Amino acid sequence: MPHLATDILVVGAGGAGMYAAIAAAGNGASVCLLDKGLVGRGGATVMAQMTVAVALGAAEPDSPALHLQDTIRAGRGLCNEELAELVCREGPARIFEMEHWGTRWAREEDHIKQVMAPGHSRTRCCYVDFLNTGPAVAATLRRKVAERGAIRRISNVAIIEILVKAGRAIGAVGLNLLDGSPVTFQAKAVILAAGGLTKLFSRNSASANMGGEAYALALRAGAELVDMEFVQFFPIGHLAPRLVGMDPIMWDPFRYKLGGKLLNGQFEEFVDRYGGADFGKYTATRDILSYSILKEVEAGRGTPHGGAYLDFRHISDRVLRNAFGPVIDRLLVNGIDLTKSPVEVGPMAHYHMGGIRVNTDMESCIGGLYAAGEAVGGSNGANRLSGNAITEAFVFGERAGSKAAAASKVIALDWDAKLVEGVLEQVNALKSRESSKVLTAAGLQGALQRLMWQQAGPFRTREKLADALSRIQEMAQNDLPALSVGNERPYNMDLHDWFELRAMLTTAEAVVRAALDRNESRGAHQREDFPMSDDTLLKNQIVELENNELASRWVSPTARP
Amino acid sequence: MADRDIKHALLRVRRGTAIQAARYDQFQVPYEEGMSLLDALCWIRAHVDSTLAIRYSCINANACKTCMALVNGEVAYTCMVKLAPQVMTVEPLPKRLLIRDLVTDTVPEDEKL
Numbered sequence: 001m002p003h004l005a006t007d008i009l010v011v012g013a014g015g016a017g018m019y020a021a022i023a024a025a026g027n028g029a030s031v032c033l034l035d036k037g038l039v040g041r042g043g044a045t046v047m048a049q050m051t052v053a054v055a056l057g058a059a060e061p062d063s064p065a066l067h068l069q070d071t072i073r074a075g076r077g078l079c080n081e082e083l084a085e086l087v088c089r090e091g092p093a094r095i096f097e098m099e100h101w102g103t104r105w106a107r108e109e110d111h112i113k114q115v116m117a118p119g120h121s122r123t124r125c126c127y128v129d130f131l132n133t134g135p136a137v138a139a140t141l142r143r144k145v146a147e148r149g150a151i152r153r154i155s156n157v158a159i160i161e162i163l164v165k166a167g168r169a170i171g172a173v174g175l176n177l178l179d180g181s182p183v184t185f186q187a188k189a190v191i192l193a194a195g196g197l198t199k200l201f202s203r204n205s206a207s208a209n210m211g212g213e214a215y216a217l218a219l220r221a222g223a224e225l226v227d228m229e230f231v232q233f234f235p236i237g238h239l240a241p242r243l244v245g246m247d248p249i250m251w252d253p254f255r256y257k258l259g260g261k262l263l264n265g266q267f268e269e270f271v272d273r274y275g276g277a278d279f280g281k282y283t284a285t286r287d288i289l290s291y292s293i294l295k296e297v298e299a300g301r302g303t304p305h306g307g308a309y310l311d312f313r314h315i316s317d318r319v320l321r322n323a324f325g326p327v328i329d330r331l332l333v334n335g336i337d338l339t340k341s342p343v344e345v346g347p348m349a350h351y352h353m354g355g356i357r358v359n360t361d362m363e364s365c366i367g368g369l370y371a372a373g374e375a376v377g378g379s380n381g382a383n384r385l386s387g388n389a390i391t392e393a394f395v396f397g398e399r400a401g402s403k404a405a406a407a408s409k410v411i412a413l414d415w416d417a418k419l420v421e422g423v424l425e426q427v428n429a430l431k432s433r434e435s436s437k438v439l440t441a442a443g444l445q446g447a448l449q450r451l452m453w454q455q456a457g458p459f460r461t462r463e464k465l466a467d468a469l470s471r472i473q474e475m476a477q478n479d480l481p482a483l484s485v486g487n488e489r490p491y492n493m494d495l496h497d498w499f500e501l502r503a504m505l506t507t508a509e510a511v512v513r514a515a516l517d518r519n520e521s522r523g524a525h526q527r528e529d530f531p532m533s534d535d536t537l538l539k540n541q542i543v544e545l546e547n548n549e550l551a552s553r554w555v556s557p558t559a560r561p
Numbered sequence: 562m563a564d565r566d567i568k569h570a571l572l573r574v575r576r577g578t579a580i581q582a583a584r585y586d587q588f589q590v591p592y593e594e595g596m597s598l599l600d601a602l603c604w605i606r607a608h609v610d611s612t613l614a615i616r617y618s619c620i621n622a623n624a625c626k627t628c629m630a631l632v633n634g635e636v637a638y639t640c641m642v643k644l645a646p647q648v649m650t651v652e653p654l655p656k657r658l659l660i661r662d663l664v665t666d667t668v669p670e671d672e673k674l
Binding site: 002004037038039041042046047134135138146153154155156157176178183207208209240241242243244245246248334335440441442443445446486489490491492493494497 | 578593594595596597600606607608611612613614615616617618619620621623624625626627640641660661662664666667668669671672673674
């Protein structure tokens with residue numbers, strides 16, 4: 001069995017993981033950078049076509065303090081202000097560093113161009129044209145990672161367990177997907193940068209590979225999670241016609257800029273029925289938009305795919321072409337002609353505010369176990385401000401990498417073969433059974449996604465959440481152990497799916513339990529049975545594993561320094 | 562919609578590893594306007610045969626560039642190919658080492674264990 005030793009092990013090679021690897025190597029550490037897919041091609045960053053919020057003050061006077069104020073307001077009282085402050089303060093340095101490394105931010109005159117985005121009090125969002133921000137920054141980081149001799153990149157290895165000895169992370173066990181064989185890593189620090197949990201929901205806007213593994217790995221290692229009830233649902237994600245080659249959340253800026261109309265299945269305007277204003281004003285917040293769309297669907301006035309129409313037909317071809325640029329041709333390739341027909345949009349899981357609880361060194365309560373990017377919980381509170389996701393991927397990545405590297409200088413590698421044995425036994429037991437083809441991990445993942453969407457989606461009730469909880473527990477206790485994955489063979493996806501499903505079930509349970517406990521509506525957590533906010537619940541919820549059972553408790557939010 | 566109105570795509574998919582004789586499995590997949598070939602392959606894994614090996618990540622953005630295969634004899638990203646309610650042949654990339662089914666060795670040499 002292959003065994004690798006390194007100073008820093010980075011799990012997940014998206015935006016945050018690559019940044020962490022570069023920073024760790026820059027601080028003198030050796031690094032193993034792993035991805036279950038291909039390095040630099042998975043995760044959320046590469047799909048993000050929108051903007052990055054950062055107080056450069058290029059378009060108008062701005063400051064990290066103002067950015068922080070907006071971030072905290074969006075978080076509805078629940079932000080970990082220390083972490084949010086870090087994102088806002090260090091964001092500008094990361095944007096300039098990325099530019100220095102080759103990212104071509106859109107520019108005007110003598111500075112990086114910045115545009116307005118909802119929720120921001122200043123013009124502060126930068127981007128790469130056209131809708132190319134994510135792919136462009138991922139390419140920059142991939143190139144930078146490859147330049148660093150101290151970084152060993154490893155694709156197609158999925159981590160299935162973090163090894164913890166006496167309260168410290170000492171390494172991990174992975175599966176090499178190419179041949180199904182286990183591999184062990186010995187490290188002075190482990191950085192979890194494996195992203196969010198959008199794959200838990202049948203309707204989602206991110207890559208298909210984020211099933212909440214970072215959260216489940218952290219829980220199993222003994223770390224705490226925070227704010228797991230706060231899943232951000234994007235109100236007008238693309239539903240139909242099937243659109244490939246584009247970010248499903250691409251419509252929002254065009255809707256504002258051009259005056260796209262939201263219509264129900266009977267082609268009536270409807271947002272004003274729910275207290276929002278749509279066409280021409282766009283004052284409806286994301287939660288009102290989501291609510292009004294889903295209520296129309298519930299009343300039988302949805303579109304064929306269960307959403308609303310977004311209509312640009314009243315706008316001339318010339319104006320559309322000016323605004324969309326080359327994007328209009330990519331839409332035509334998908335059979336979408338905006339001058340002829342509307343598209344269908346609706347709410348979908350977009351981002352997770354919750355995650356691993358860390359200090360400002362990005363270290364969890366388990367020594368040597370760090371987190372970066374969307375895997376980190378707390379900095380966005382109950383709702384994330386648009387544009388802050390890539391900023392935090394860079395800032396938290398850099399911070400985790402440099403802090404872990406500094407700490408590793410005074411730590412010796414440690415090992416305990418016994419910790420590995422139990423994990424290997426499980427892998428071998430799984431592989432010794434023939435694949436059933438009847439009940440499969442891929443099929444169960446689909447069932448879990450539909451369950452989470454229906455019972456723990458944008459609008460929740462005690463009844464729906466309780467049903468979700470009992471069915472998740474049933475799947476974890478009865479179905480998961482009964483699944484077989486077939487004997488060893490190259491690229492055994494059943495084997496990979498099994499571990500992914502195990503993580504998905506653990507994380508789904510954490511989300512549902514936390515959502516059940518929060519008897520109020522706040523930010524992204526909307527309870528139909530508790531439609532108002534309750535300020536006695538201005539607290540963060542911590543979830544951890546105690547004797548293999550999830551347990552939760554409340555703590556006061558962390559105030560800024 | 563009555564059953565007889567549902568259209569299907571018929572996928573002929575090359576299965577097996579480099580040391581096995583080539584075998585083609587046929588899968589009938591319910592067709593919906595706008596579906597991608599990758600959607601159909603994922604449908605097969607979830608509903609018919611989860612042992613089918615495919616490679617993908619971003620699924621709908623053509624951003625990860627990992628889902629390439631030979632479609633009706635031409636190299637294509639399976640996420641960008643529109644499914645058609647007819648016979649489509651899907652095979653692994655011809656110039657790469659075959660790992661299994663549609664998965665070939667596209668991992669850069671310096672990213673291997």
